[in-house]
Amino acid sequence: MTRGSGALRTFLASFLVLFLEVTLIRWMPAYIRLLSYFSNFILLASFLGIGVGCLLAPRRVRLFGFFPAILAATVAAVSVFRLEVAVPSTGSIYFASGTAEQVVVVESTMLLPILFVIVAALFATLAHRMAREMTTLPPLRAYTMNLAGSLAGVGVFAVMSWLELTPTVWFAVACAAALPLLALPEPDAPRRPATAALIAGFVLLASSLALVHALARGALWSPYYKITLQQVGADTVVEVNNIFHQSMAPVRHKEYFYVWPYTVFGDTFDDVLILGAGSGTDVAAALRHGARHVDAVEIDPAILRLGREKHPDRPYSDPRVTPIIDDARHFLRTTEKTYDLVVFALIDSLTLQSSFSGVRLESYMFTEEAFRAVRARLKPAGLLVVYNYFRERWLVDRLANTAAVAFGEEPYVHVHEARAYLGVLMAGPRLSRLPADLHVPDRVAAFGQSETPSPAKRHRRDASIEPATDDWPFLYLRDRRLPAHYVASLALILVVSAAAVLPIAGGRRGTWSWQFFLLGAGFMLLETKSIIQFALLWGSTWVVASLAIASVLTMALVANAVVASRDIRRPWLVGGVLLALLAANFVIPIGRVGFQSRAAESIFDALLVFSPVLCAGLLFGSAFKRSTTLARDFGTNLLGAMVGGVAEYLSLVTGFRALLIAIAMCYVGALGARRLDFSAYRDQS
Numbered sequence: 086m087t088r089g090s091g092a093l094r095t096f097l098a099s100f101l102v103l104f105l106e107v108t109l110i111r112w113m114p115a116y117i118r119l120l121s122y123f124s125n126f127i128l129l130a131s132f133l134g135i136g137v138g139c140l141l142a143p144r145r146v147r148l149f150g151f152f153p154a155i156l157a158a159t160v161a162a163v164s165v166f167r168l169e170v171a172v173p174s175t176g177s178i179y180f181a182s183g184t185a186e187q188v189v190v191v192e193s194t195m196l197l198p199i200l201f202v203i204v205a206a207l208f209a210t211l212a213h214r215m216a217r218e219m220t221t222l223p224p225l226r227a228y229t230m231n232l233a234g235s236l237a238g239v240g241v242f243a244v245m246s247w248l249e250l251t252p253t254v255w256f257a258v259a260c261a262a263a264l265p266l267l268a269l270p271e272p273d274a275p276r277r278p279a280t281a282a283l284i285a286g287f288v289l290l291a292s293s294l295a296l297v298h299a300l301a302r303g304a305l306w307s308p309y310y311k312i313t314l315q316q317v318g319a320d321t322v323v324e325v326n327n328i329f330h331q332s333m334a335p336v337r338h339k340e341y342f343y344v345w346p347y348t349v350f351g352d353t354f355d356d357v358l359i360l361g362a363g364s365g366t367d368v369a370a371a372l373r374h375g376a377r378h379v380d381a382v383e384i385d386p387a388i389l390r391l392g393r394e395k396h397p398d399r400p401y402s403d404p405r406v407t408p409i410i411d412d413a414r415h416f417l418r419t420t421e422k423t424y425d426l427v428v429f430a431l432i433d434s435l436t437l438q439s440s441f442s443g444v445r446l447e448s449y450m451f452t453e454e455a456f457r458a459v460r461a462r463l464k465p466a467g468l469l470v471v472y473n474y475f476r477e478r479w480l481v482d483r484l485a486n487t488a489a490v491a492f493g494e495e496p497y498v499h500v501h502e503a504r505a506y507l508g509v510l511m512a513g514p515r516l517s518r519l520p521a522d523l524h525v526p527d528r529v530a531a532f533g534q535s536e537t538p539s540p541a542k543r544h545r546r547d548a549s550i551e552p553a554t555d556d557w558p559f560l561y562l563r564d565r566r567l568p569a570h571y572v573a574s575l576a577l578i579l580v581v582s583a584a585a586v587l588p589i590a591g592g593r594r595g596t597w598s599w600q601f602f603l604l605g606a607g608f609m610l611l612e613t614k615s616i617i618q619f620a621l622l623w624g625s626t627w628v629v630a631s632l633a634i635a636s637v638l639t640m641a642l643v644a645n646a647v648v649a650s651r652d653i654r655r656p657w658l659v660g661g662v663l664l665a666l667l668a669a670n671f672v673i674p675i676g677r678v679g680f681q682s683r684a685a686e687s688i689f690d691a692l693l694v695f696s697p698v699l700c701a702g703l704l705f706g707s708a709f710k711r712s713t714t715l716a717r718d719f720g721t722n723l724l725g726a727m728v729g730g731v732a733e734y735l736s737l738v739t740g741f742r743a744l745l746i747a748i749a750m751c752y753v754g755a756l757g758a759r760r761l762d763f764s765a766y767r768d769q770s
Contacts, residue, residue, distance in 0.1 A: 091221035098215035099234025115311040130204035132727035138212025139720030149214035153289035243631035307387030347374035360413040364392030365400035456491030468515035487552035498544040605725025607751030644702025653707035663700035
């Protein structure tokens, strides 16, 4: 086999690994709600599989031949386990469809280990082929092709998300990438696979694709959700990822809170900002009550388009409305306009910002810093209104406490306890005009809920509930702790991982590298932190998440190019610069340094975020360049990344800034292990 063909196959295998990884991360939670609340579960399973596959590369078994069968099993498992989730604890909030069918309790379900093992096995077959191809190339060239293929995988999937293509197309691309690898012999293989094996593999891939297509039938796939529509009487009901999201009906038939600000203060709001405008009911309410102009910000273009096409009040057809596709926090950061009224319009994302963290799309909208940003965009007599079905009293307390800190005054809050803690919060200068004889309706008129009276009562906040911040943005977690079902699931992941890895890595000397393990753990945490900061700067949109991952891979490519052209003779010097940059990120929270030029501010923040990634890439590339056991080192590095992904959950307790300390410890440990590794190499040689 020529090096040129080896490079091409390494590129193709690497493309397939990352493309299928992001595909499953997007596709599986759309059917299995349980996965929506374990942020990087599929990512961890894929990292375990990739690590195991790389560690097994020296063994001449054709694992990739099992790929079609395991892919079919994965798709079948998703089809079978389309189950509801219920969590009996009141310490964290999960969203469910409200179905009366049998539910699966998170603490007792055996669903997670089944899915974890299946996904890990799938990626083990892929990674084994990838690692076998990489061994035909010099280490740095192999790593370059791996990064290039990974970058291409992210790019292709990002384009598909932008085009709102369906999972049928996603899996068709994955199957098309797999076919050449199935048909061509592996390195050192004496001959091509048997014809019968090829036919069986093709049939299994085709069967998987057919089942994916059947599951996706009748749904729209926005960049964030699987969206389905139902007509229930006069209402058009929108479900996302099989969960009720909103209903479209004339505003006069909707809950009273849509018109509550106008009922209280009269039709006196000229400029209105709706954040999370959705299909447009909040916009219709503002127009109905005399708003001169409405800026309607919605992150999901498909949801907004459905509102434009199907909302009976046609709010987006009114010339007074400017629809804006953007992350709400990013819009607040970049706009110069001020408003009489800012409305948080039932913002519940029901999904995660990315696979790399536990932050939901809307989490940064309800932090102290976000409320301060709203205050800065209010006119002298402006008002912020937040309404939602908050589900738990402590969540109302958190938002009230956050508003109190941000606005420096007591907010107004009332709740309907019998209606899933439906609450209305108001804050801002306009509260000084609040009427003394305020009357709150006792009938909510909610879709699908009882019409019996549910009197509201004024809420007195519990000041002991911690406000959310950009450092600890976990809105739906009552306090700083690891929920029991997270602890159990993460422990299970580590046990399964140890059981899979120890028989491979513990058999003989030189089958494990602590240097590469710690480099992987540190890099995974650093990547997570970078993506989170990226979202704060430019918004929690799918474009930003894709760009963040692509930026990390690009930094790794740049570092690899530098290492290829010169030796890093003083790794401790690079490590010292890395530690200094981590310290700078710890001392300077993102977005806190302002510039007159927004371009200059963006460049400064980007350098602050990504310069540590470049240094980390230099350390990894210089170590990889001297590797004498490429598959082993790549495998242990990915297993370290998996452990780093588990460690990311510590942010639920510590907040995200504290992860910088863990990152620093990983790189200090990796530098210390560097000499031990190379001493072992010399002994073996």
